[in-house]
Amino acid sequence: MTIAVLLKQVPDTTARITVSGGRVDEAAVGKWSMSPYDEYALEYALQLKESGGGDLVAITCGPARASKILTDAAAVGADSLVHIVSDDSGIDSSNIQSLLASAVRRTGAEVVLCGKQAADTNAGSTGPGVASILDFTCVGMVSEVSVEGDGFVAMRTSPSGNEKVSVSKPCLFAFDKATTEMRRPNVRGIMMAKKKAVETWTPEDLGVTIDSPRVSLESHSAPAEKPPGQKFEGAESVPTVVSKLRDEANVI
Amino acid sequence: MEVTIIAETTGDALHPVTAQLVGAACSMGGAPTVICPGGIGTSEASTISGVTKVISAEGECFGTFDSGAWADALSPLCEGVVMTSSSAHGREVLAQIAAIRNIPIIQDATGLENGIRVTRPIYSGKAIETSVVSPPCAITVRQNAFESPGSDGNAGISTVNNSSNIGVAVKEALAKASERLDVAEADIIISGGRGMGDPSNFSHLYEIADIVGAAVGASRAAVDTWDEIPHGMQVGQTGKTVNPSLYIAVGISGAIQHLAGMRSSKYIVAINKDADAPIFGVADYGIVSTWEDALPPLKEEFAKL
Ligand SMILES: Cc1cc2nc3c(=O)[nH]c(=O)nc-3n(C[C@H](O)[C@H](O)[C@H](O)COP(=O)(O)OP(=O)(O)OC[C@H]3O[C@@H](n4cnc5c(N)ncnc54)[C@H](O)[C@@H]3O)c2cc1C
Ligand SMILES: Nc1ncnc2c1ncn2[C@@H]1O[C@H](COP(=O)(O)O)[C@@H](O)[C@H]1O
Numbered sequence: 001m002t003i004a005v006l007l008k009q010v011p012d013t014t015a016r017i018t019v020s021g022g023r024v025d026e027a028a029v030g031k032w033s034m035s036p037y038d039e040y041a042l043e044y045a046l047q048l049k050e051s052g053g054g055d056l057v058a059i060t061c062g063p064a065r066a067s068k069i070l071t072d073a074a075a076v077g078a079d080s081l082v083h084i085v086s087d088d089s090g091i092d093s094s095n096i097q098s099l100l101a102s103a104v105r106r107t108g109a110e111v112v113l114c115g116k117q118a119a120d121t122n123a124g125s126t127g128p129g130v131a132s133i134l135d136f137t138c139v140g141m142v143s144e145v146s147v148e149g150d151g152f153v154a155m156r157t158s159p160s161g162n163e164k165v166s167v168s169k170p171c172l173f174a175f176d177k178a179t180t181e182m183r184r185p186n187v188r189g190i191m192m193a194k195k196k197a198v199e200t201w202t203p204e205d206l207g208v209t210i211d212s213p214r215v216s217l218e219s220h221s222a223p224a225e226k227p228p229g230q231k232f233e234g235a236e237s238v239p240t241v242v243s244k245l246r247d248e249a250n251v252i
Numbered sequence: 253m254e255v256t257i258i259a260e261t262t263g264d265a266l267h268p269v270t271a272q273l274v275g276a277a278c279s280m281g282g283a284p285t286v287i288c289p290g291g292i293g294t295s296e297a298s299t300i301s302g303v304t305k306v307i308s309a310e311g312e313c314f315g316t317f318d319s320g321a322w323a324d325a326l327s328p329l330c331e332g333v334v335m336t337s338s339s340a341h342g343r344e345v346l347a348q349i350a351a352i353r354n355i356p357i358i359q360d361a362t363g364l365e366n367g368i369r370v371t372r373p374i375y376s377g378k379a380i381e382t383s384v385v386s387p388p389c390a391i392t393v394r395q396n397a398f399e400s401p402g403s404d405g406n407a408g409i410s411t412v413n414n415s416s417n418i419g420v421a422v423k424e425a426l427a428k429a430s431e432r433l434d435v436a437e438a439d440i441i442i443s444g445g446r447g448m449g450d451p452s453n454f455s456h457l458y459e460i461a462d463i464v465g466a467a468v469g470a471s472r473a474a475v476d477t478w479d480e481i482p483h484g485m486q487v488g489q490t491g492k493t494v495n496p497s498l499y500i501a502v503g504i505s506g507a508i509q510h511l512a513g514m515r516s517s518k519y520i521v522a523i524n525k526d527a528d529a530p531i532f533g534v535a536d537y538g539i540v541s542t543w544e545d546a547l548p549p550l551k552e553e554f555a556k557l
Contacts, residue, residue: 016378017379093357094356097351119375124359125343128344128348129348129351129357132352140340141340159339160428164424176340213356215383216383216384220382222380223378229537229538232537232538234545238546242553244537249518251498251518251519
């Protein structure tokens with residue numbers, strides 16, 4: 001069984017995001033990391049490999065700097081690394097979905113794991129879109145997955161509580177926060193990962209033509225600044241605050 | 253402009269965000285058709301002002317949530333601008349409808365103008381993106397970002413039977429630990445952090461929540477430290493993004509990842525014993541106090557309302 005995991009490099013959650021000239025200034029981002037939900041996807045991909053056997057392929061699409069997260073994935077146990085090179089930060093979600101879907105097809109993977117949404121786009125379009133293109137069963141909001149017979153059982157959150165679902169191959173799991181954190185690499189893992197080759201595939205290699213984006217970006221802006229709030233000392237101020245919530249803010 | 257709204261439901265009724273979607277569609281000059289998956293909430297949908305028609309989409313596949321099956325069954329009914337709530341289900345279904353119909357998708361709109369100009373938060377609210385898209389396209393909309401119209405509509409209801417193969421089999425449904433309001437649904441949220449000291453102290457937050465009809469949330473430190481605090485309560489970048497009218501943060505420092513999930517709340521109250529806690533930077537009303545001192549009078553004042 002080949003398992004594919006889709007990993008995206010994004011500004012670290014602690015990074016400051018600045019806007020200049022109507023665009024987020026990527027050059028000013030101090031630290032880039034694997035998107036948080038993708039870490040959970042990777043951890044469970046490793047667990048599927050350990051219990052069901054097979055090869056784990058980590059796939060990312062992005063500029064040159066993004067290959068770092070592939071090496072990070074290798075350090076914890078990914079077997080092969082695929083970098084779809086795209087320097088175009090304006091490439092839209094439909095194009096990314098086509099590229100990732102073609103890459104998955106090429107690896108022959110029958111199960112794909114990814115994050116429920118990336119920390120930069122905050123979208124959640126990629127997993128379901130890739131599943132749809134590949135005609136894989138899609139399960140979102142997943143917090144656990146394991147091998148069961150020829151297929152899988154997964155835990156997912158739903159508005160009415162958790163659900164344990166079973167699905168057969170081929171399928172895609174989009175991860176919410178999971179119960180197990182991503183394992184940390186050991187020294188040997190880190191050393192091996194440095195030597196591991198990263199395959200680079202271009203859109204042409206994958207037979208994908210990049211269409212001009214159908215969503216045209218007009219601008220990025222900083223979020224509206226809130227007027228400074230009012231600060232009170234001590235619990236004696238509670239009645240004042242409550243009356244302000246009622247009369248000034250009208251929220252209670 | 254043709255707009256197709258796929259209704260959001262809770263149990264066997266419409267979710268309030270469905271009316272907000274109609275409001276959003278009308279605000280950009282759209283004439284919306286509302287599709288009710290599984291035939292839920294059709295008569296309520298027909299009374300929302302501005303709705304031109306209601307389609308009851310019936311089919312076996314709507315008994316279980318399988319986004320692929322739903323998308324296959326609903327996609328042929330979608331015309332023009334297709335909209336859903338940006339709930340987890342809404343995003344998942346619409347992303348697949350967009351892929352099937354080969355139309356662009358924008359998730360989690362908080363602003364819409366004629367044109368169609370869409371604004372949405374990105375980088376967990378650290379920046380705002382404005383983009384332009386034209387029909388046919390797909391847009392999911394954040395809850396509480398748009399006003400609901402009135403309910404003097406009288407749209408006709410038609411029924412379509414359309415099912416698709418289900419690939420997701422529910423083996424076991426584990427009911428929620430409690431029947432309490434979910435943070436994603438609530439208009440008032442009171443959240444506790446590690447500063448609550450012990451999970452049993454969350455009982456103070458529940459008591460206040462019961463008085464004002466609020467949901468209880470938590471920081472990740474609280475969720476990760478205490479097994480008693482379930483992950484579903486976590487607000488923030490790796491938890492839920494919330495948009496209530498009032499958010500009360502108790503014993504929460506205000507780490508950037510927590511702020512990412514709640515900074516767009518209309519009003520924020522912070523109770524923290526450390527006057528320099530970053531949470532005060534986003535609070536409309538900050539109270540520098542321990543929760544031990546501040547929560548009893550807060551409960552008392554709320555009870556008087
Ligand atoms: C990738 C990543 C994702 C993350 N995602 C999230 C997320 O989704 N949500 C989230 O919340 N965090 C998230 N975090 C964690 C975040 O960085 C913080 O660690 C966390 O928010 C801190 O929680 P806290 O404020 O409850 O705890 P602390 O930072 O420990 O703060 C406790 C606060 O309580 C106050 N206090 C103590 N005693 C009292 C008292 N008696 N009365 C009143 N106040 C008191 C203290 O002054 C302090 O400000 C994430 C971190 C990472 C790295
Ligand atoms: N460029 C990319 N390369 C690899 N995986 C991606 C990429 N973009 C999105 N993904 C995957 O899809 C998930 C959802 O992304 P998004 O739809 O942008 O919110 C991410 O958490 C990743 O797992």
